[in-house]
Amino acid sequence: MAAVFGHGDLRLYLLSLLDENPLHGYGIMQALSDRTGGTYTPSAGTIYPRLAKLEGEGLVTKRRDGRTTIYEITDAGRAEVRARAHEIDGIQEGLSDSVRLIADGVRQNVREAMKSLRADLAAAANAPHRDEADTEDPRASARAQLARAEGSLSAFRASVRADLRTHIAKGGAVPSSLIDELQADLDGVIVRLREGLTRD
Known part of the structure; x- marks a missing residue:
């Protein structure tokens, strides 16, 4: 506090x-x-x-x-x-400064996430495609797909984080039901991923 x-x-x-x-x-x-x-x-x-x-x-x-x-x-x-209106104005100015700091942090996090994403995408682009890798080295194929997955996850995380922080910085509320739905969707993705890996 x-x-x-x-x-x-x-x-x-x-x-x-x-x-x-x-x-x-x-x-x-x-x-x-x-x-x-x-x-x-x-x-x-x-x-x-x-x-x-x-x-x-x-x-x-x-x-x-x-x-x-x-x-x-x-x-x-x-x-x-x-x-004490003047004191309240001062408190409000301090809160506005806090929100500005959050917005600055969001922008910095987005820049860092995009830099990381570009690096991941470049690594994935330089990796052999699955069809080529299957005939050469299964481990190379797995590494290429891992790079693709990590790039997608980094982009998703950066997007969600930026959207939420920007919304909150603007004074918006985030219903717990929305995060519950997001968590349920992500749990479903994990289940499908594990099922797919088991089939392979």
Whole structure:
């Protein structure tokens, strides 16, 4: 947390979030993650005690909406937000700097991945094709196919990583269901690969 929020900054930023609109606990955690470009994803153990303290100070109230607890800022909380608006602006600038650093890191990772991919593709292009290798050296053929596979995996990894980091840096959310689907697809690819290797 220290890398993103200074001492007391998280408390004030929570108030500023609730000044925009009421939120439930998970919504607050998600908003913090989105606004920091994924650099800070707080735990429930971090957020709820601070909300309870803000409630004890009379700056926040909570109400039940079915099974969900909604937190709302009070007039006293709004007064503190107004009085400390310049501090909130400074916190927001710091968060924007964090997002810019993420974007810079994404660009650097993409450049490195593309450099590696070009090297892998060059190695694969210089390797004998399967038909030629089959008549000459089965191990040479296997190495050529390995190079092709590694090139494809490097390109896939670079693309997924760049897309996710760029999306997060722009404040976008990444649903866990989407990553679950990705994991299931990758598990299926592994199964098919192993089945194909067993047939050979």
